[in-house]
Amino acid sequence: xxxxxxxxxxxxxxxxxxxxxxxxxxxxxxxxxxxxxxxxxxxxxxxxxxxxxxxxxxxxxxxxxxxxxxxxxxxxxxxxxxxxxxxxxxxxxxxxxxxxxxxxxxxxxxxxxxxxxxxxxxxxxxxxxxxxxxxxxxxxxxxxxxxxxxxxxxxxxxxxxxxxxxxxxxxxxxxxxxxxxxxxxxxxxxxxxxxxxxxxxxxxxxxxxxxxxxxxxxxxxxxxxxxxxxxxxxxxxxxxxxxxxxxxxxxxxxxxxxxxxxxxxxxxxxxxxx
Numbered sequence: 001x002x003x004x005x006x007x008x009x010x011x012x013x014x015x016x017x018x019x020x021x022x023x024x025x026x027x028x029x030x031x032x033x034x035x036x037x038x039x040x041x042x043x044x045x046x047x048x049x050x051x052x053x054x055x056x057x058x059x060x061x062x063x064x065x066x067x068x069x070x071x072x073x074x075x076x077x078x079x080x081x082x083x084x085x086x087x088x089x090x091x092x093x094x095x096x097x098x099x100x101x102x103x104x105x106x107x108x109x110x111x112x113x114x115x116x117x118x119x120x121x122x123x124x125x126x127x128x129x130x131x132x133x134x135x136x137x138x139x140x141x142x143x144x145x146x147x148x149x150x151x152x153x154x155x156x157x158x159x160x161x162x163x164x165x166x167x168x169x170x171x172x173x174x175x176x177x178x179x180x181x182x183x184x185x186x187x188x189x190x191x192x193x194x195x196x197x198x199x200x201x202x203x204x205x206x207x208x209x210x211x212x213x214x215x216x217x218x219x220x221x222x223x224x225x226x227x228x229x230x231x232x233x234x235x236x237x238x239x240x241x242x243x244x245x246x247x248x249x250x251x252x253x254x255x256x257x258x259x260x261x262x263x264x265x266x267x268x269x270x271x272x273x274x
Contacts, residue, residue: 003028005147012133013115013140017104020144024151095237099255104143107257110150114143119253166211167218168200174214178221182228187241191229198222227254230262 004025007014014029021027066072070080078085098106098113100120106113114120115136122134167174181194198218206215231254233247234240252264 001026001028004151006030009115009117011115012136013118013143016137016140017112017114017144017147020141021148024148096254099253100143102139102142103146104139105146112143112147114139163205163207164212164215165201166204166206167198167214168202169197169218171210171214171217174198174217174221178224182221182225185239185241186228188229189242191225194225195222195229198225223256227256227262230254230264 005018005021005027007018007021007027007029010029010031018027018029073080073085097117097119100106100113100118102120104112104114104118104120118135118139120135120139122139169177177194177197181190198221206212228238228240231238231250232240232243233250234244235246235250250264252266255263255265257263
């Protein structure tokens with residue numbers, strides 16, 4: 001298939017963008033292995049839809065009521081009517097996302113972002129995962145229309161991307177560094193150590209799916225570590241024991257760009273660059 005538009009993600013924003021793009025050309029939607037492994041299938045931030053002949057909306061409704069009534073907890077030995085549910089701390093490492101304008105344009109020409117991956121500024125830097133109808137339906141549609149209306153002539157020729165270096169750390173070590181050094185409670189020493197380890201490359205280049213996944217994992221965790229190290233304060237879910245208080249100096253967004261130090265800016269509107 002030679003699509004005119006490529007949509008990565010089959011959540012509500014991706015599907016909404018695909019609907020807007022359909023009249024303008026061939027649209028390829030890339031999901032997790034299959035549409036049955038998407039947020040739309042599970043209705044976890046996506047669209048609840050009856051896709052199979054033996055499926056119906058009522059089943060989705062009953063699943064939601066079943067879980068909300070505590071019956072799922074009972075299956076795991078927890079009776080909410082008699083005892084408190086055991087809880088454990090969890091870390092939401094990344095807040096923000098790809099900086100866009102109000103039509104989903106990023107700072108890279110012809111690359112748009114909408115939904116949970118995007119940082120539109122609507123919910124602020126400390127938003128709750130962006131699983132909202134506003135982020136998904138509204139900005140998914142706006143991005144789709146902007147892509148459709150911006151099509152003119154052949155796409156520019158992009159050169160082959162440079163080969164990617166393999167991280168010296170294994171995927172398991174990268175996950176450990178994310179949890180132990182960049183987790184719920186942070187400090188400059190641990191964040192600096194994580195950056196130093198993650199910046200080290202191994203010999204060879206990433207080429208197969210396993211090493212490419214490790215490279216992507218390293219890039220995300222390194223961005224988180226660098227941004228947390230640069231923010232010399234505590235704010236929202238970002239807590240540093242060596243800087244436990246808020247600072248007016250950092251009442252700004254953290255901006256990470258390739259080959260540059262972390263910047264702090266007010267406002268969130270991105271301007272596309274060719």
